[in-house]
Amino acid sequence: MKTVCSKDNCVGCMACIELCPKNAIKIVDNLSSYNAVIDEEQCVNCNLCHNVCQNNANVEVARPIDWKQGWALDNSIRESSSSGGAAQAIELAFVKAGGIVCSCTFSSGEFGFSFAETEDEIKAFCGSKYVKSTPYGVYKKIKRKIQTGNKVLFVGLPCQVAAVKKYVGEMYTKNLYTIDLICHGSPSPEILRKFLEQHGIDINKIQNVQFRTNTRFQLKENERYIGTKGVLDRYSMAFLNAICYTENCYRCQFAKLERISDITLGDSWGSNLSKEEQKNGVSLILCQTEKGMKLVESAEMKLLDVDLQNAVEHNHQLKAPSQMPTSRNVFFERLKSGERMDSIVGQLYPKQCAKQFVKKILIKTKIMGGG
Numbered sequence: 001m002k003t004v005c006s007k008d009n010c011v012g013c014m015a016c017i018e019l020c021p022k023n024a025i026k027i028v029d030n031l032s033s034y035n036a037v038i039d040e041e042q043c044v045n046c047n048l049c050h051n052v053c054q055n056n057a058n059v060e061v062a063r064p065i066d067w068k069q070g071w072a073l074d075n076s077i078r079e080s081s082s083s084g085g086a087a088q089a090i091e092l093a094f095v096k097a098g099g100i101v102c103s104c105t106f107s108s109g110e111f112g113f114s115f116a117e118t119e120d121e122i123k124a125f126c127g128s129k130y131v132k133s134t135p136y137g138v139y140k141k142i143k144r145k146i147q148t149g150n151k152v153l154f155v156g157l158p159c160q161v162a163a164v165k166k167y168v169g170e171m172y173t174k175n176l177y178t179i180d181l182i183c184h185g186s187p188s189p190e191i192l193r194k195f196l197e198q199h200g201i202d203i204n205k206i207q208n209v210q211f212r213t214n215t216r217f218q219l220k221e222n223e224r225y226i227g228t229k230g231v232l233d234r235y236s237m238a239f240l241n242a243i244c245y246t247e248n249c250y251r252c253q254f255a256k257l258e259r260i261s262d263i264t265l266g267d268s269w270g271s272n273l274s275k276e277e278q279k280n281g282v283s284l285i286l287c288q289t290e291k292g293m294k295l296v297e298s299a300e301m302k303l304l305d306v307d308l309q310n311a312v313e314h315n316h317q318l319k320a321p322s323q324m325p326t327s328r329n330v331f332f333e334r335l336k337s338g339e340r341m342d343s344i345v346g347q348l349y350p351k352q353c354a355k356q357f358v359k360k361i362l363i364k365t366k367i368m369g370g371g
Helices: 015-019 048-052 075-080 086-096 119-125 139-147 158-168 170-175 189-198 234-240 247-251 275-280 290-298 308-314 328-336 341-348 350-364
Strands: 025-029 034-038 066-072 100-107 110-116 152-156 176-181 209-213 216-221 263-267 283-287 301-305
Touching (some): 015 025, 015 139, 075 086, 086 119, 086 176, 158 176, 176 290, 189 341, 263 290
Antiparallel strands (some): 100 110
């Protein structure tokens, strides 16, 4: 098997697929890893795929020059966002200034990328997505929009930002603005598909998937919780325990304070603000460039000082990649054999699952609220 980068190290950015003139590359997803596999009969050895791959070259990163915590001044944005709504506030300011935003959306069972030029279109980007998304198809469009004089803001995971920057090239980066999201790792979308199927849900037939509401992690489909409201589902538990990510995530070159983008966004975990304020959602905002600082300043947000060292201590992905759990191989062996994910996670994390079971009983008997 000939691959674009080293085996099982593919991040799934798909820039190589989009650049290949012979359609000779495909992503092979075996749940536990991605590989960009080259069809040697179609390949003409032009090396375009190798050159665009971020794993085959050093990527340029920079330390933050400014750091804040805060939230969108519009309460409706803050309430509908995973943290403080900083991403949506910045995106809105960008389109108001005549720019175009490209970010992840969910449609027809797929997590892909689309463009927004109006305030209403920005709403489709709202919410965290704890699953691998597919940027294929947007690289050429981004470059074309920039070449025709448009300013484009790309919002995605650090590896996706790196791919966009390499594809567009230095010549056009003046009008390319980037935001990377602090990422702990991402699972294959097939894992989510399997989990939902085991709960009688066809991902192709639902309109919306939510992974989190403010600081509460729990899957929702079409506004309906998977299980009892307020009780952590087994997909979310697997994600939070870092057991279901693709293999490359445990070697992520972007898991450090030096970042790939103009702006880095995440949760302001460990904030010195009140518990009530944190419950409403507070974003951590790191700016690596002057472009990024101007974008943040243009957005309608409440901005406060934050202790950078404390923020790094409470966001481990700003120091190192997630550690691979010792039971990860067992998890995938059983998942690939067709076993229910609820059963696998239940046996691998019995104490956590028992705690959630007790919580479920307390909520159902109304001794505890599910909010």
